[in-house]
Amino acid sequence: MIANRYIGSPVERFEDRRFLRGKGTYVGDLSRPGLLYAAILRSPRAHGRIRSIDATAALALRGAHTIITAAQIGSQVPRIPIRLQPLPVLVPYHQPVIAERKVRYVGEPIAVVLADSAAIAEDALDLIRVDIEQLPPVPDRHAAAKAEALLFEETGTNLAIRYIAAKGDPGRVWARADYVRRERFAVQRHTAVMLEPRGVLAEWDAAHGRLTVSGASKVAFFNRRILAEQMGLAEDAIDMVENDVGGGFGVRGEFYPEDFLIPFAARFTGRPVKWIEDRREHLIAANHAREAECELKIACRYDGTIVALQGDVYVDVGAYNRTNGMVGARNIAQFLSGPYRIPDIRIEASLLLTNKTPVGTYRGPGRFEADFFRERLFDIVARDLGIDPVEFRRRNLLTAAEMPYSIATITPYEHKDAFDSGDYRLTLDRCLQEIDWAEKSKLQGKLVDGRYQGLGIGCFIEGSAAGPRENARIELESDGTVSIFVGSSAVGQGLETAFAQIAADALEIPIDRIRGVFHGSTAFVREGFGSFHSRAVVMGGSAILLAAESFKQAVRTAAARQLGCEPGAVRLVEGRLAATPDGKSVSFAELAGGGISAEESFANSRHAYSYGAHAAHVAVDPRTGGVEVVDYVAVEDVGRIINPMLLKGQMVGAVVQGLGGALLEHLVYDDEGQLMTGSLADYLLPTASDFPSIRAVVTETHPSPINPLGAKGAGEGGVVPVGGVIANAVASALAPLNVQPHELPLSPSRIWHLIETAHEMQQQLRE
Amino acid sequence: MKAPAVDYLRPRTLTEAVDLLAHASVEARVIAGGQSLVAMMNLRVASPGLLIDIARLPELHAVASYSDAVTLGACVTHAAIEDRRVADPSRGLMPRVASTLAYRAIRTRGTIGGSLALSDPAAEWPAVLAALDAEVVLYGSSGRRSLKCTEFTTGIFQTKLAQNEILESARVPKLSPDARYGYVKLCRKSGEFASALAVVVTDPRRGYSRVVSGAANGSPLVLADTSRLVAEGPRDPDALRGTISGDLDRASDRHFDDFQRNLHTVAAMRAVQQVLV
Numbered sequence A: 001m002i003a004n005r006y007i008g009s010p011v012e013r014f015e016d017r018r019f020l021r022g023k024g025t026y027v028g029d030l031s032r033p034g035l036l037y038a039a040i041l042r043s044p045r046a047h048g049r050i051r052s053i054d055a056t057a058a059l060a061l062r063g064a065h066t067i068i069t070a071a072q073i074g075s076q077v078p079r080i081p082i083r084l085q086p087l088p089v090l091v092p093y094h095q096p097v098i099a100e101r102k103v104r105y106v107g108e109p110i111a112v113v114l115a116d117s118a119a120i121a122e123d124a125l126d127l128i129r130v131d132i133e134q135l136p137p138v139p140d141r142h143a144a145a146k147a148e149a150l151l152f153e154e155t156g157t158n159l160a161i162r163y164i165a166a167k168g169d170p171g172r173v174w175a176r177a178d179y180v181r182r183e184r185f186a187v188q189r190h191t192a193v194m195l196e197p198r199g200v201l202a203e204w205d206a207a208h209g210r211l212t213v214s215g216a217s218k219v220a221f222f223n224r225r226i227l228a229e230q231m232g233l234a235e236d237a238i239d240m241v242e243n244d245v246g247g248g249f250g251v252r253g254e255f256y257p258e259d260f261l262i263p264f265a266a267r268f269t270g271r272p273v274k275w276i277e278d279r280r281e282h283l284i285a286a287n288h289a290r291e292a293e294c295e296l297k298i299a300c301r302y303d304g305t306i307v308a309l310q311g312d313v314y315v316d317v318g319a320y321n322r323t324n325g326m327v328g329a330r331n332i333a334q335f336l337s338g339p340y341r342i343p344d345i346r347i348e349a350s351l352l353l354t355n356k357t358p359v360g361t362y363r364g365p366g367r368f369e370a371d372f373f374r375e376r377l378f379d380i381v382a383r384d385l386g387i388d389p390v391e392f393r394r395r396n397l398l399t400a401a402e403m404p405y406s407i408a409t410i411t412p413y414e415h416k417d418a419f420d421s422g423d424y425r426l427t428l429d430r431c432l433q434e435i436d437w438a439e440k441s442k443l444q445g446k447l448v449d450g451r452y453q454g455l456g457i458g459c460f461i462e463g464s465a466a467g468p469r470e471n472a473r474i475e476l477e478s479d480g481t482v483s484i485f486v487g488s489s490a491v492g493q494g495l496e497t498a499f500a501q502i503a504a505d506a507l508e509i510p511i512d513r514i515r516g517v518f519h520g521s522t523a524f525v526r527e528g529f530g531s532f533h534s535r536a537v538v539m540g541g542s543a544i545l546l547a548a549e550s551f552k553q554a555v556r557t558a559a560a561r562q563l564g565c566e567p568g569a570v571r572l573v574e575g576r577l578a579a580t581p582d583g584k585s586v587s588f589a590e591l592a593g594g595g596i597s598a599e600e601s602f603a604n605s606r607h608a609y610s611y612g613a614h615a616a617h618v619a620v621d622p623r624t625g626g627v628e629v630v631d632y633v634a635v636e637d638v639g640r641i642i643n644p645m646l647l648k649g650q651m652v653g654a655v656v657q658g659l660g661g662a663l664l665e666h667l668v669y670d671d672e673g674q675l676m677t678g679s680l681a682d683y684l685l686p687t688a689s690d691f692p693s694i695r696a697v698v699t700e701t702h703p704s705p706i707n708p709l710g711a712k713g714a715g716e717g718g719v720v721p722v723g724g725v726i727a728n729a730v731a732s733a734l735a736p737l738n739v740q741p742h743e744l745p746l747s748p749s750r751i752w753h754l755i756e757t758a759h760e761m762q763q764q765l766r767e
Numbered sequence B: 001m002k003a004p005a006v007d008y009l010r011p012r013t014l015t016e017a018v019d020l021l022a023h024a025s026v027e028a029r030v031i032a033g034g035q036s037l038v039a040m041m042n043l044r045v046a047s048p049g050l051l052i053d054i055a056r057l058p059e060l061h062a063v064a065s066y067s068d069a070v071t072l073g074a075c076v077t078h079a080a081i082e083d084r085r086v087a088d089p090s091r092g093l094m095p096r097v098a099s100t101l102a103y104r105a106i107r108t109r110g111t112i113g114g115s116l117a118l119s120d121p122a123a124e125w126p127a128v129l130a131a132l133d134a135e136v137v138l139y140g141s142s143g144r145r146s147l148k149c150t151e152f153t154t155g156i157f158q159t160k161l162a163q164n165e166i167l168e169s170a171r172v173p174k175l176s177p178d179a180r181y182g183y184v185k186l187c188r189k190s191g192e193f194a195s196a197l198a199v200v201v202t203d204p205r206r207g208y209s210r211v212v213s214g215a216a217n218g219s220p221l222v223l224a225d226t227s228r229l230v231a232e233g234p235r236d237p238d239a240l241r242g243t244i245s246g247d248l249d250r251a252s253d254r255h256f257d258d259f260q261r262n263l264h265t266v267a268a269m270r271a272v273q274q275v276l277v
């Protein structure tokens, strides 16, 4: 076991030194001589055929240089392949990097304008005349299923694919079950709105045939592979450069049309080209997420033991299947059972194409939706059965003795998976204790100062540690310090700090002997896999552990040679000296001349599952429908805590995002496929002053057995249960009025209407 | 989101500003705090050819206190009102309102005159100043004129401001020590525009009472019967609710849906209750 000085302690973020001094460098901060700015003409129509594009007036504008449309790109407009779980049946739905003959959503790129400034580029956009023949739009999943209008005539359907998550055989259960309940739930379309929108700066070096792309993030190596193929370049002719980022949340860093268009424009013009997404653009161009409905049926014994879960899920995936556009739907299907013991499961998830912005992953993809469905359903069931909702959960939560526990298998893809370790009741109990459930639950349904008080609870799991590998390299610098290079990428989570802690402990050196942690860019390691699926710390951190062992071995071997002893006899002292037992020593700086470096790869094909429970106390104003979150507690067990401060920051931030999804955020479309909430005046984002009381509690009772750190992912879990918890709390508050929310967001108007409807129904009953 | 190219001038006096406005050959607009106008330009829903910056004109920062009223220059910021850096005719109502308006960053630049001139239907000042029975002073090529706020705003983003006029100041009557007021802003998150606003001012010594609904799909809506009822100090909530409903029903041109109607009723009820306490 390694000596432990840093892992587990709240080391302050190294990143903050530059951020707080205004020294962070974002892609928007970069400039180059001869830079051209790009602006993108986006379809104003949801569905149509492009008749003509006339750029004459735009090109005549002073300062406008070039306009790129499908015609300039060539006979074959490249399409963007799927990164996660590609399948041949999905190929027809891959997005072209620019609209060719058809447009399929408002916001789809039609042309790229290059100009001397961003403002001129936008002036030129206004002058491009596009003639689009309007086609009947497919505004929602019902229209998609009817298939009167098709997004892709050639396939004859708007159903992209259907996933099945199966375990056991629920079919045999229904007829003889004690209790069966059917419910229908829905989650609204919303997405990540990072503080810093996306951006790309591309530079083409014609002399050497090299391309440099700044603004890379998340999965730089994968994106380089796509880009190399689309541009006909060798992969190693492209450098992807990661910069500081203002948030990722799954949305930043996937391969979008702009990730081709801007590099292409740089090569086309021979000049550096920069594009920075603006806020309005972000809301129509970046991945959307979460729009899903389900019809579920659950069977239980009278004592509350769950016997089976079955149902259909309908996911509106928008106009194309983007790089990870299926993940949300497949996750809903596979993780609908959450942290619970359910022997028989069959969930079918249909992915329906509509004329809306395509979807992708957003923090806790599919799990946020699934948790809302399930935790809401459980409260309804517990109430029916006359069982306390907490007791109902405890009875069905998985225990340590059941690990590893196999969950539903997802097909196509035949993906089998199992939970790795944990006792899921522990986090539930801790959560109840932290919020003082016993005392507060007495308030449920009471009117206090005109507002109904409610308590809600929900449990969750968070998947993490996607394979296949991650790579890390450690190098001895000439001054005797060490540098860490890793294939993981930073999306604002404090990666440099967490990795420095892991490396310092593994190398047995003071943390200030680490010169830097270099990550994300393709130049740093041979191959990297990036940051998604809460994998950075688990995978990158484990790779660093392995590299550290090799590195220490290399130092000992080099020192042994100089000191004339066996490598095994060399002791490393405080990251400065390599010493023999008889007191001879050589400094790290002296050894550096020999060039000491170690690179290792950590491979993993299993997933590590963190888990936890959240509880909320809300006050609901029945007259306005307004919800105040009075108290919120989030508990998560992450196997091994690297840095509790970073971890709690991730959790609180994720809870706030979840509260946005539960109460505020909604990408509303009209029947024509026009986005009605296209600015932050209408798309309501939560701020710190809206949700001031959120507490995070972290535990590490069950390390993951599948990686040497024992760590489990921690970036996403905090968002997962929030919708269900808040909806349960609102239901608990409004129990006297007999209100059961089935849909998010719980906007004031929705809650008010629920109260009105329940009231009318009660009056009808009385009459 | 870059604004189209625009010419920019910063005159030294109000008269000069009005001259520029009257004689511009392109679409000219004054810019005060820019907190609405710049956003509109960036979204390209406004594209004036000339901006006339009035934010630093001393005339528009003048604040004068008279025996019965205070005049506030148009370019007094929301933050100056919130921080009580200027005379307050309203015995605390205006600072309280200012503190609920947008975010602090916006309040440091946004101005009371800009807000009135724009007359966003969901904005606070048009409703609050209507409830306070304030007047606006407009200055144009043909001189000065005054209008009651209740007449100045005519609809959604619509006012009686002429193309060559600048809103110079607002004249707000002083509340007497006996006056009471109520203010309720219902919105979905902090700093957001209101879903419903209600302002109640009653000043028995001046024989004055008025209830105004804001964010009411049009200009601030004076609830006439409710205003009269408030003067009597109603004690029966059902009667009060009925009167508010009656007032809202009469405003059929506002096309409230059920939920909006409910919100306006709740806001007005609560604002009135603040007065009665």
Ligand SMILES: Cc1cc2nc3c(=O)[nH]c(=O)nc-3n(C[C@H](O)[C@H](O)[C@H](O)COP(=O)(O)OP(=O)(O)OC[C@H]3O[C@@H](n4cnc5c(N)ncnc54)[C@H](O)[C@@H]3O)c2cc1C
Pocket: B029, B030, B031, B032, B033, B034, B035, B036, B037, B038, B039, B054, B074, B075, B100, B101, B102, B103, B106, B109, B110, B111, B112, B113, B114, B115, B117, B118, B120, B122, B123, B124, B125, B161, B165, B166, B167, B168, B191, B192, B193, B194
């Ligand atoms: C995020 C955000 C949230 C906001 N929330 C709220 C809110 O909750 N409540 C609220 O009331 N407001 C809100 N606002 C608007 C804010 O209060 C603005 O400051 C105000 O509406 C306009 O004032 P301004 O000085 O910035 O005017 P500008 O933006 O400079 O001008 C607005 C318009 O008025 C005209 N104009 C300005 N001054 C004069 C004058 N003296 N004479 C004639 N015409 C003039 C301009 O030509 C322009 O047409 C918000 C704004 C933002 C950006």
